[in-house]
Amino acid sequence: MAEIRNFTMNFGPQHPAAHGVLRLVLEMDGETIVHVDPHVGLLHRGTEKLAESKPFNQSIGYMDRLDYVSMMCNEHAYVRAIEALLGIEAPPRAQYIRVLFDELTRLLNHLLWVGTHALDLGAMTVFLYAFREREQIMDCYEAVSGARMHATYYRPGGVYRDLPLEMPKHQETRWCKGADLATRNAWRGGSMLDFIQAFAEDFPARLDEYHSLLTDNRIWKQRTVDVGIVTASRALQLGFSGPMLRGSGVEWDLRKKQPYAVYEHIDFEVPLGMNGDCYDRYLVRMEEMRQSANIVGQCVAWLREHPGPVMVPDQKIVPPTREAMKNDMESLIHHFKLFTEGYCVPAGQVYSAVEAPKGEFGCYLVSDGANKPFRVHLRAPGFPHLAAMNEMVQGHMLPDVVAVIGTQDIVFGEIDR
Amino acid sequence: MRKQQQDLRDRLETEFAEQGAVAVLDCDCVNLTIPVEHWLATARTLRDAREFEFAQLTDLCGMDYATYGQTEWDTERVTGSGFSRGVEGTGLGRFAWPDRPMDVNCEQRFAVIVHLLSIRQNQRLRLRCFATKDSPPRVPSLVDIWNAANWYERETFDLYGVIFDGHPDLRRLLTDYGFVGHPLRKDFPLSGNVEVRYDPEQKRVIYEPVSIEPRVLVPRVIRSDSRYADRDVEKPTDA
DSSP, rough: OOOOOOOOEEEEEEEETSSOOEEEEEEEEETTTEEEEEEEEOOOOOOOHHTTSGGGGGHHHHTTTTTTSSSSHHHHHHHHHHHHTOOOOHHHHHHHHHHHHHHHHHHHHHHHHHHHHHHTTTOOOHHHHHHHHHHHHHHEEEEHOOOOOOOOOEEETTTTOOOSSOOOOOOOOOOOTTTHHHHTTTTSSOOOHHHHHHHHHHHHOOOHHHHHHHHOHHHHHHHHTTOOOOOOOHHTTTOOOTTHHHHHTOOOOOHHHOTTTTTGGSSSOOOOOOSSSHHHHHHHHHHHHHHHHHHHHHHHHHHHOOOOSOOOTTTTTOOOOOOHHHOOOOHHHHHHHHHHHHHOOOOOEEEEEEEEEEEEEEEEEOOOOOOSOOEEEOOTTTTHHHHHHHHHHTOOOHHHHHHHHTTTTTOHHHOOO | OOOHHHHHHHHHHHHGGTTTTTEEEOOEEEEEEEOGGGHHHHHHHHHSSTEEEEEEEEEEEEETTTTHHHHHHHHOOTTTTTHHHHOOOOGGGGGGGGGOOOTTOOOOOEEHHHHHHHTTTEEEEEEEOOOOSSSEEEEEEETTTTTTTTHHHHHHHHOOOOOOEEOOOOOOOSSSSTTOOOTTTSSSSSTOOOEEEEEEEOOOOOOOOOOOOOOOOOOOOOOOOGGGGTOOOOOOTOO
C-alpha cells in the first residue's frame, strides 16, 4: 500500500488574504489542517532598537506605524509611559481629546477589520461601505494634525494643538459640483466638533447597514459560527486580550477595569461573547463600534462646554509657541534645548497599557535618566493572537484559516515591529 | 490602588524572601526580582496561589544592561573648556564600531522581564530574572506555566541570544533566515553588520558588509534634575 504523507503547503507572504506579510507553512491532511507554523518577521523594522537611539519625542512617529490601522492608540500608550516617568498628567481637555481620538481610532480599526474580514470570506460590498466611513474619520485626523493616517498628534504633556475651529471643505471639481458638492459638505459647515457630532449621530444607521449585510446572512454564519473556538481558560493562558478575550466571555476591558485618560467619567458598555467563535467576536466588535460612536458623542459634548489648555505648561518638556520663542529669551532657550537635546526623563521603568482596538497594547519603557530611552518594548496585542493560530485552526479546513486570520485582526506592523 | 500594590509587595516579600527575591514598588507596579534557580517554582506559585492568581502572562522581554547610565557628553563638569567635551567625547558615535568603549563586563548583563496580569485581583506584577553568566546566557522557560510565553521567548532568544531551557521550539522569529547576531544587544550596531542588494552579475540578492558610517545625531546625555532627586529608583543591577 502506498505511503500517504501530509501535504505541506506555503500560504506565502504575498497573498491577498494574508493581511500583510504572513507566511504560514501549513501541514495538511487533504483539506484539513494538521499543523500551522506562522513565519513572521517579514515586516520587522527594528522599532525597539531605533527608539533607543532617538530622543523620546522623535519616536512617537514610530509608534503610529506599528499598528498602522489604529494609530493614535499606539501613540497613547507610549506617551502615557513617558508621562508616568516624568510624573506629569495632561490637562483635562487634552485627556478628553485623547479619548475622542482613541474612540475614532477604534472605529477606524473596526471598520477596516469588518471590511477586510468580509472581503476575505467573499463579501465584497461591506469593504466599500466601511471605507466610505473611514474617509470621514481620516478627514478628522487630517484636520487636527495634517496627516490622514500617521498623525503624531499625542505628545507627552497633552496633544500637539487644539481642535481646529473649521473643518476643511471639499472643493468644486469637474465631477462634483452643485447639489452633489453641497451634500458632500453637509456636515462641514460649522466647527470640527459639529462635524464629529454629525458623524457620530449618523454612524449607528451605517452600522445597521453592515448588520443587514452580514449578521443574518446564512453564508456568513456558515463561515464563522463554530470556527476558531477558544474557551475562556485557554484564552487567558494564551495571552489574549481585547475582543479575542471578550468574545470568549471573559469580562476584561482596560477602559473599565484599569481606567486611564478620562474613561472613568464616560458612560459606555462593554459587549461580551458567549461561545468564543468567529461569529461572536464579529458581534462583539460590531457592538464596540456602536459604543464607540456613543463615547464620541459624549466627548464632543464635554469639549464644547470646557475650553482650556491642551498641553502641560511645563516649558522643560513642552516647546513654547513660536510667538513666545521669537519674543522671549527663556522661551528661545527652551526651544533650543528641547529641539536639539530633548528633555531628560528620570530613571525608572514603567509599563503602560491601553485598550487598543485589537487588545491590550502595552509599552514597557526603561529610562536611565538620559534624553533617549534605554529600552522600549512594545507589547502588541496581535502577537499572542497569532502565536495561538496553530491551536485555533486544529481540525479546521483551509478556508477556515482565512477566517481565523481575519478574526484575530492581525496587522503586521505591530507583530513584527 | 497604591495600597493594594503595597499589600502585594508585602505579601510577596514574606512569601518569597527565602528564595532571595526582592520586591520593590516603583511608580507604576511592584517589581519582583527572582534568582534564576527559583524562577520556575516562583512563577508556578504566582499563577496558582489563591492570593496572587496571576493567570495571564502579558509580556516577556529581554534586557541588556551593558550600557546603562553611559553618556556621550559630560554634563556634570562644565568648565572653561566647555565645548571640547563634545569633540573629545567618549560615546558610541565617535568611534568605528570595533573601537567603541563598552562595559560588556558589567556584573549582570542580561535579564528577562515578565509582566503578569491577575484578572481576579485586577493587578499587574513585573518579574525580573537575571540570566546565568554563561555564554549564551540561559533562563528556564515559562512555556509550561503560561503558554503565552512561547513566542515571547522565541523573540527574546532571537533579539538577545538568551537560551530558554525547556522551550519546545526555540528558533528565530523576527530576523531574517540565516541572520547572524542578536540585534537588540547593545554591542550590535544600529545599522547592522550586513546589507542586502541585488547583484546583476550573479542575478540574485547578495549580502555585503554595511557601507553606512555610524553617526550620532543627538548625543546621549544624562542630566541630574533636582526635581526628581527625591525619587528612589531601583538600580538595574540590584538583584
